[in-house]
Amino acid sequence: MTQAKAAVIRSDLDIVIARTLARDTAKALGFGAIDQARIATAVSELARNIFLYAGTGNITVREVERHGRKGIEIVCEDQGPGIADIDLVMQDGYSTSRGMGMGLPGAKRLMDDFDIYSKENEGTTIICRKWRS
Amino acid sequence: MDSLRIPILKIGDVLIASIQVALHDASAVQFKDDLLQKIHDTKARGVIVDLTALDVVDSFIGRLIADIAAMAGLMGTRVVLTGLQPAVAITLVELGLELPRVLTALNLEKGLAMMQSLTEESGDDAS
Ligand SMILES: Nc1ncnc2c1ncn2[C@@H]1O[C@H](COP(=O)(O)OP(=O)(O)OP(=O)(O)O)[C@@H](O)[C@H]1O
Ligand SMILES: [Mg+2]
Numbered sequence: 001m002t003q004a005k006a007a008v009i010r011s012d013l014d015i016v017i018a019r020t021l022a023r024d025t026a027k028a029l030g031f032g033a034i035d036q037a038r039i040a041t042a043v044s045e046l047a048r049n050i051f052l053y054a055g056t057g058n059i060t061v062r063e064v065e066r067h068g069r070k071g072i073e074i075v076c077e078d079q080g081p082g083i084a085d086i087d088l089v090m091q092d093g094y095s096t097s098r099g100m101g102m103g104l105p106g107a108k109r110l111m112d113d114f115d116i117y118s119k120e121n122e123g124t125t126i127i128c129r130k131w132r133s
Numbered sequence: 134m135d136s137l138r139i140p141i142l143k144i145g146d147v148l149i150a151s152i153q154v155a156l157h158d159a160s161a162v163q164f165k166d167d168l169l170q171k172i173h174d175t176k177a178r179g180v181i182v183d184l185t186a187l188d189v190v191d192s193f194i195g196r197l198i199a200d201i202a203a204m205a206g207l208m209g210t211r212v213v214l215t216g217l218q219p220a221v222a223i224t225l226v227e228l229g230l231e232l233p234r235v236l237t238a239l240n241l242e243k244g245l246a247m248m249q250s251l252t253e254e255s256g257d258d259a260s
Contacts, residue, residue, distance in 0.1 A: 012158035012159055015157065016155050016156075016157045019189055019191075020155070023188070033218075033219075033220045034224070036220070037188065037189065037218075037221055037223070037224045038223075038227065041189050041190070041191050044189055044191035044193075048193060092229060099196075100192055100196055102192040102228060102230060103191075103192055105229065106192060106228035106230075109227050109228065109229070110227055110228060
C-alpha cells in the first residue's frame with residue numbers, strides 16, 4: 001500500500017493542488033482517464049467547499065482495499081461552521097452562497113461511497129471512495 | 134501571487150482563447166473579465182474558447198463558462214467551446230452540469246468552421 005498524502009486547503013491555489021494530488025494518486029492506482037477526471041472533479045468540489053465555508057482544512061488521499069478490491073479514499077476535514085441539515089445540503093440546487101448547489105450532490109454522484117459527518121460549530125468530515133473496476 | 138493571464142487573440146472578427154494551464158478560481162474570473170472586456174472593445178462577432186488542455190472542469194469553471202456564453206450572447210457574440218476532453222464531458226454531465234446553451238466543436242479547426250457558418254447564417258455581412 002502506498003502512503004497517504006495530504007494537502008492543506010487555505011487558498012484557491014490549494015484547490016488545484018488537492019485535485020492534482022487526487023488525480024495523480026488515482027492514476028498511480030490504475031484508474032482510467034474517466035475515473036481520474038471524476039475523482040479530481042469531486043475533490044475540486046470538496047476542496048472549494050472547505051475554502052469557501054470553513055476557510056481552512058485538510059484533504060488526505062490514500063489507497064484502500066476491501067474484499068480484495070482496490071480503491072482510493074479521500075478524507076476532507078475542516079473545523080468550520082459545520083452543516084446543520086445534511087439532507088438539505090445534499091439536494092441538487094441548495095446553496096447558501098448563491099452557488100449552483102451542485103458540489104456535494106455532484107461529488108456524491110462521481111464517487112462510489114460518500115459519507116458526511118458534521119456537527120454545527122465544530123466542523124465537517126467527508127469520506128468518499130471510488131473502487132477500481 | 135499574480136493570477137496567470139490567458140492570452141486572447143483576435144483573428145478577423147473572431148476572438149480565440151486557448152486555456153493551457155490548470156485554472157485556479159482567481160485566474161478563471163480574471164479570464165472571464167478580460168474576455169468580456171475584449172468582446173466589448175473589439176465588437177467581435179464570435180469567441181472560441183479552446184479547452185483541450187483542461188483535465189478538470191468543476192462546477193465553478195462550468196458556471197463561469199455558462200456565464201461567459203450568456204453574457205457574450207447579450208452583447209451579440211457567439212461562443213463556441215472546442216477541445217473538451219471526453220472524460221471532462223462525461224464528468225460534467227454526471228456532476229449535473231450540461232451547459233445546454235453552449236455550442237461545442239471537436240477541435241479549433243471545426244470550431245472556426247462552425248463560427249464561420251454561424252456568423253454567415255445570422256446574415257451579418259462584413260462591413
Ligand atoms: N465544509 C463545509 N462546511 C460548512 N458548510 C458546508 C460545507 N460544504 C458545503 N456546505 C454547505 O452546503 C451547501 C451546499 O454545498 P454545495 O457544494 O453542494 O453547493 P455550493 O457550494 O453552494 O455551490 P456549488 O458547489 O455548486 O458552487 C453550501 O452552500 C454550504 O452552505
Ligand atoms: Mg460547493
